[in-house]
Structure formats: C-alpha cells, structure tokens
Amino acid sequence: MSRGRLITLEGGEGAGKSTLLAGLHAHLEAHGVALVLPLPREPGGTDLGEAVRAMLLDHAFRGMSPEAELLLMFAARAELVRKVIVPALAAGRWVLCDRFTDASYAYQGGGRGQPAARIRELERWAALDLQPDLTFLLDLSVEEGRARRSGRGDADRIESEEDAFFERVRAAYRARVAEEPQRFRVLDARAPAAAVLDAACAALRPLLEDRGA
Amino acid sequence: MSRGRLITLEGGEGAGKSTLLAGLHAHLEAHGVALVLPLPREPGGTDLGEAVRAMLLDHAFRGMSPEAELLLMFAARAELVRKVIVPALAAGRWVLCDRFTDASYAYQGGGRGQPAARIRELERWAALDLQPDLTFLLDLSVEEGRARRSGRGDADRIESEEDAFFERVRAAYRARVAEEPQRFRVLDARAPAAAVLDAACAALRPLLEDRGA
Numbered sequence: 001m002s003r004g005r006l007i008t009l010e011g012g013e014g015a016g017k018s019t020l021l022a023g024l025h026a027h028l029e030a031h032g033v034a035l036v037l038p039l040p041r042e043p044g045g046t047d048l049g050e051a052v053r054a055m056l057l058d059h060a061f062r063g064m065s066p067e068a069e070l071l072l073m074f075a076a077r078a079e080l081v082r083k084v085i086v087p088a089l090a091a092g093r094w095v096l097c098d099r100f101t102d103a104s105y106a107y108q109g110g111g112r113g114q115p116a117a118r119i120r121e122l123e124r125w126a127a128l129d130l131q132p133d134l135t136f137l138l139d140l141s142v143e144e145g146r147a148r149r150s151g152r153g154d155a156d157r158i159e160s161e162e163d164a165f166f167e168r169v170r171a172a173y174r175a176r177v178a179e180e181p182q183r184f185r186v187l188d189a190r191a192p193a194a195a196v197l198d199a200a201c202a203a204l205r206p207l208l209e210d211r212g213a
Numbered sequence: 214m215s216r217g218r219l220i221t222l223e224g225g226e227g228a229g230k231s232t233l234l235a236g237l238h239a240h241l242e243a244h245g246v247a248l249v250l251p252l253p254r255e256p257g258g259t260d261l262g263e264a265v266r267a268m269l270l271d272h273a274f275r276g277m278s279p280e281a282e283l284l285l286m287f288a289a290r291a292e293l294v295r296k297v298i299v300p301a302l303a304a305g306r307w308v309l310c311d312r313f314t315d316a317s318y319a320y321q322g323g324g325r326g327q328p329a330a331r332i333r334e335l336e337r338w339a340a341l342d343l344q345p346d347l348t349f350l351l352d353l354s355v356e357e358g359r360a361r362r363s364g365r366g367d368a369d370r371i372e373s374e375e376d377a378f379f380e381r382v383r384a385a386y387r388a389r390v391a392e393e394p395q396r397f398r399v400l401d402a403r404a405p406a407a408a409v410l411d412a413a414c415a416a417l418r419p420l421l422e423d424r425g426a
C-alpha cells in the first residue's frame with residue numbers, strides 16, 4: 001500500500017476556497033481516492049483544534065497578542081498532524097486540508113509580523129515538519145476579496161482586519177510560492193469556478209497517475 | 214518609582230499553595246506593597262488564559278499531545294506576561310503568581326518529556342525571557358501529595374496522572390533549583406502552615422527592605 005497524499009488549499013478571504021474544496025472532494029472520490037472525511041480545516045480538525053478555533057475567531061479576544069495567536073495555531077496544528085494527518089497518510093488515505101502551515105507564514109508571519117524563523121522552528125517540532133505534496137493558492141486582490149465577502153454575515157476576528165493586513169498576507173503567500181514553486185499551484189480566483197476547478201484537477205493528475213493503481 | 218517584583222509560587226498538587234498564597238498576600242499588603250489583584254494564576258490570569266486553562270484541565274482532552282499542551286501553556290503565558298505582569302512591574306506594582314515558567318519545565322518538560330531546550334526557546338520569545346525575582350517551591354513527596362489530595366473533589370486532567378508523572382515533575386523542579394539556587398527558596402510542605410509562611414516571609418524581607426521606602 002502506498003502512502004497517502006497531503007493536498008492543501010490556501011488563500012485569502014472570499015477567494016472561493018469552499019467551492020473549490022467541494023469540487024476537489026468530488027473529483028478525488030470519483031477517482032477512487034480514499035479521503036479523510038470530513039475534510040479537515042485549520043485551525044480545527046480535531047476536538048481540541050475546534051475548541052482552539054473558536055477562541056481564535058472570537059471577537060472577545062480581539063486584543064490577543066500575535067505570539068499567543070501563533071502558539072494557539074500551532075497547538076491546533078500539532079493535534080491535527082498527530083491525530084489525523086500522519087495516521088491517515090500512513091494508512092494510504094489522502095488528506096485534503098483547508099489551510100495548513102503556509103497560512104501561519106501568511107497570517108501570523110506576514111499579517112502579524114511574527115518572524116519566519118520562529119514559524120519555521122515551530123513547523124519543525126510542532127508540525128513534525130510535514131510538507132504537503134501539493135498546495136493550491138487561490139489568489140485574489142484584497143479589494144476583490146473584500147467585495148466578495150461583503151454579502152456574507154458578520155466577519156470573525158481575523159476577517160475583521162484592515163486591508164493593509166490582508167495585503168501583507170497576500171504578499172507572504174506569494175513569497176512562499178517563490179520559495180517553493182514546485183509545490184504550489186497558483187489559481188486565479190477571478191476565473192469562473194469551473195475553470196478554477198479544471199486547473200486544479202489538471203495539477204492533481206500526476207499524483208493520481210502515480211498511485212500505481 | 215521603582216520597578217515592581219515578580220514572586221512566583223511553585224509546587225506539586227496538595228502541597229499547600231493556596232494557603233501559602235493567602236498568607237503571602239496578607240503579608241505583602243501589610244507591608245504596603247501594591248499587588249496585582251486578583252493574584253494571577255497559571256495557566257490563566259487573562260480572559261484568553263482562563264479559556265486556555267479550561268481546555269488544559271478538561272478530561273475531554275485527555276489524549277492531548279504533549280506538544281499541544283506545551284504550546285497552549287505558553288499561549289496563556291504570552292498573554293499573561295504582556296497584558297498583566299510586564300505592565301504591572303513597570304508601574305511599580307508587585308506580582309504574586311501561582312505558578313510560572315518553572316512549571317512548564319516541571320510538568321511539560323519533566324512530566325511530559327518535552328525537551329528543556331524547546332521550553333527555553335519558548336520562554337525567550339513567548340514569555341519575553343521574564344525571570345521571577347524570587348520563587349518559592351513547596352516541596353512534598355508524591356505519596357504525601359496524593360494523600361492530601363484524596364479528600365478533595367474530582368481531580369482535573371493533569372491531577373489525574375500517575376505517580377511516575379509526579380515523580381518526574383518533582384525531579385524537574387529540583388533540577389531547576391540546582392540550576393538557579395539564588396532565585397529559589399525551597400519550603401518543606403510537611404511543616405505546619407504557619408512555619409512555612411514564616412520561612413517564606415523571611416525570604417521576602419530583603420526584597421521588602423530594598424524598596425527604598
């Protein structure tokens with residue numbers, strides 16, 4: 001039995017992550033891939049992680065220090081990696097995850113100014129240095145992301161940040177792509193949802209063909 | 214105005230921390246010390262920290278990874294240091310804290326096996342490398358601690374650990390004392406409460422006389 005694959009989806013608010021996740025979920029199942037369900041999300045994906053998520057998104061903790069935010073994110077991730085992702089990959093199952101460590105480089109690093117070296121060190125021991133096999137980045141300008149979100153309900157603690165914060169997040173995501181271009185597939189979130197999904201499925205083809213099935 | 218002082222109290226379960234804290238609180242107030250009230254406790258002491266504390270002590274999270282536990286402890290500590298302790302010390306107030314970073318070396322280090330170097334690194338950036346001016350360690354054998362606790366209500370997630378865990382905790386506390394004997398005052402928890410308090414107050418005298426008041 002071959003090892004499973006870790007596929008992660010990253011992107012700013014309003015970029016269409018939920019729609020793409022649903023499409024990828026259907027595509028992978030149609031190809032006979034055994035996926036971990038429900039699809040894990042970050043922060044979250046475990047009982048502890050979901051409890052941490054509720055704290056991270058709660059407006060009551062608006063003044064949370066960037067250091068506490070970073071530590072909470074990695075506490076949730078430490079659980080997710082050990083309790084869900086690593087056992088699943090070892091059992092040959094695939095994991096399609098709504099955000100992963102790249103999001104900490106983008107949000108807690110770019111957004112909140114936590115040093116990349118600090119995040120890297122946490123990635124090593126708290127997240128077992130686990131690297132995705134493929135990462136999709138849904139890229140969208142901050143203005144368009146804000147316009148798309150405006151029709152939704154109340155924004156959470158992080159969604160309520162100002163534009164400059166999301167500009168830094170976007171720049172940090174792009175810097176990640178520049179560092180590891182072979183791992184990332186950047187998708188233009190302005191394209192029609194079907195075109196975005198087609199591009200993502202094309203990028204998955206080599207992994208699907210590589211299963212030896 | 215002189216900088217305030219950080220006094221911490223450490224020790225295993227059932228060692229008499231609460232009684233000693235109450236006595237030290239009264240003693241310091243009788244000497245005109247402006248204390249942060251309520252006395253901070255770890256994990257806790259801020260809104261976020263108390264929410265994290267509830268998670269850490271909850272039996273629902275019995276299988277929490279040692280890494281997640283360590284990260285949650287420092288998330289709470291990062292908040293406490295920045296929101297409570299550092300501002301108070303700068304304003305000339307004293308902080309009498311029920312446990313601090315030594316407890317992570319003892320519980321997450323000795324008890325759970327997290328490397329001391331990892332804790333040291335978190336102490337540097339998450340806890341701003343803040344060191345107590347004086348630390349009391351209420352020392353008690355694991356057997357006696359267990360006997361004293363037996364009359365209380367239900368034990369929380371950490372109190373429910375086995376004896377070997379608490380032996381490692383005690384050994385790690387003693388190792389901390391050996392590394393920084395000038396900062397610690399070890400108190401024999403088997404002594405009568407009044408004698409323990411007298412010994413602690415004697416150790417506080419130089420700090421009280423040093424106020425220049």
